[in-house]
Amino acid sequence: MPEPFHVGLLGHGTVGGAFATLLAERAGAVEAETGRRPELSGILTRSRGDFEDILERSDLIVELMGGIEPAREHVLRALEAGRHVVTANKQLLSQHGEEIFDAARRGAVQLRFEGAVAGVVPAIRVMGESLAGAHIERVHGIVNGTTNYILTQMTATGATYDAALAEAQEMGYAEADPTEDVTGKDAAAKMAILARLAFNAAVRLDQVSYEGIERITPDDIGYAKDLGLSLKLVGSAQRIDGAVAVHVYPAFLYADHPLASVNGAFNAVTIESPAITEITLSGPGAGGVQTASAVLGDVVSAMIPPPSLPAPAVEQRIVTDVEFSFYLHLEVADRPGVLAQVAEILGMQGVSIRSVVQKGLGPEARLVMVMHPVLESKFRAAVELISRLDFVREPPRVIRVIEETF
Numbered sequence: 001m002p003e004p005f006h007v008g009l010l011g012h013g014t015v016g017g018a019f020a021t022l023l024a025e026r027a028g029a030v031e032a033e034t035g036r037r038p039e040l041s042g043i044l045t046r047s048r049g050d051f052e053d054i055l056e057r058s059d060l061i062v063e064l065m066g067g068i069e070p071a072r073e074h075v076l077r078a079l080e081a082g083r084h085v086v087t088a089n090k091q092l093l094s095q096h097g098e099e100i101f102d103a104a105r106r107g108a109v110q111l112r113f114e115g116a117v118a119g120v121v122p123a124i125r126v127m128g129e130s131l132a133g134a135h136i137e138r139v140h141g142i143v144n145g146t147t148n149y150i151l152t153q154m155t156a157t158g159a160t161y162d163a164a165l166a167e168a169q170e171m172g173y174a175e176a177d178p179t180e181d182v183t184g185k186d187a188a189a190k191m192a193i194l195a196r197l198a199f200n201a202a203v204r205l206d207q208v209s210y211e212g213i214e215r216i217t218p219d220d221i222g223y224a225k226d227l228g229l230s231l232k233l234v235g236s237a238q239r240i241d242g243a244v245a246v247h248v249y250p251a252f253l254y255a256d257h258p259l260a261s262v263n264g265a266f267n268a269v270t271i272e273s274p275a276i277t278e279i280t281l282s283g284p285g286a287g288g289v290q291t292a293s294a295v296l297g298d299v300v301s302a303m304i305p306p307p308s309l310p311a312p313a314v315e316q317r318i319v320t321d322v323e324f325s326f327y328l329h330l331e332v333a334d335r336p337g338v339l340a341q342v343a344e345i346l347g348m349q350g351v352s353i354r355s356v357v358q359k360g361l362g363p364e365a366r367l368v369m370v371m372h373p374v375l376e377s378k379f380r381a382a383v384e385l386i387s388r389l390d391f392v393r394e395p396p397r398v399i400r401v402i403e404e405t406f
């Protein structure tokens, strides 16, 4: 009888608890596939277990504690001790990824992290393995289920942001403190990890520009429907003139974009490359059982050599000021010449208008426009000038638009 494969589990919360149950349920199937039966060698929580003792008795460590310390210290120690590591910790990888990849390389062991991005959607595996030979130009993702659920509800029912957030909390799709999700920070961490794999560039969380959905109004969504657009919180990672740009922002998508129809708590990742045109992967983006399934998939992969690690990162420039297409919503006084003056300022900054809708009369008058792609700094300069015009009644609202369809 071959020795069991010993799995040490750090963290026994939402994902860790589900993983322990799944491992017991699927041990026979994993044994049939790999020739060894996986067994838990120990569990570490704040009140139970000793890390060094668990490490000593494990072939592989599963880190599902979350946060930076002591997760970082334990993961490094395990890799240095020659143990494979599986983690779902996006904060850790997006802030200390290079240090951890280097330790895995030195220890000649596997480090797998499918659960860290988009739950059970196999984006990491597809990008790091199936598409390892493709030159990836751009990745777009809906990588936060909480915000996608809120925006889907606002679109379906006309609810305000606050009402949709309260409902998401009631349904268990949003945490009591939803800050990391609604500000875009959670998505930014995941996009940093995807950019690392797509471009072999060491992108850290603090190099990702991110905006959240807190200021989106039902008006934005309603008027955009007239323009054939739907609103999503989108992460984008792209190559631009030899540099890399990674952003997270609310964006309008035309109906034909593969991410436009991704609704509710689902996640999706769209990978673009000249060789493959476009591949979209979608599915449940979070949840204990779902993420545990991705973690177990990584454990099984680690049980079967050879190890697969991202190549060492190459130094690449990171840029933030890049071209986007924008939606501009202006509340204006209802009088002649308003559109002409706005168009003149936009024209002076080199911004060209793609479509315009004029809505309402008198105190309800609004101008809603979509621009052709323009450098963000130029567009923001134009908006600053427009906001000072005496007929503009409220601060202008700006949201990006993704134009591509495939």
Ligand SMILES: NC(=O)c1ccc[n+]([C@@H]2O[C@H](COP(=O)([O-])OP(=O)(O)OC[C@H]3O[C@@H](n4cnc5c(N)ncnc54)[C@H](OP(=O)(O)O)[C@@H]3O)[C@@H](O)[C@H]2O)c1
Binding pocket: 010, 011, 012, 013, 014, 015, 016, 044, 045, 046, 047, 063, 064, 065, 066, 067, 069, 070, 088, 089, 090, 091, 115, 116, 119, 285, 286, 287, 288, 291
């Ligand atoms: N929840 C999801 O849907 C989801 C989806 C994708 C990825 N993830 C990632 O998976 C990881 C775990 O998330 P989760 O939702 O399962 O978290 P959780 O429910 O808060 O569980 C965390 C577990 O780690 C333990 N822990 C935390 N700090 C510790 C410390 N200093 N020493 C020892 N044990 C410690 C906790 O111990 P106690 O029980 O003693 O408190 C708890 O058992 C995170 O990296 C998260 O980003 C989660």
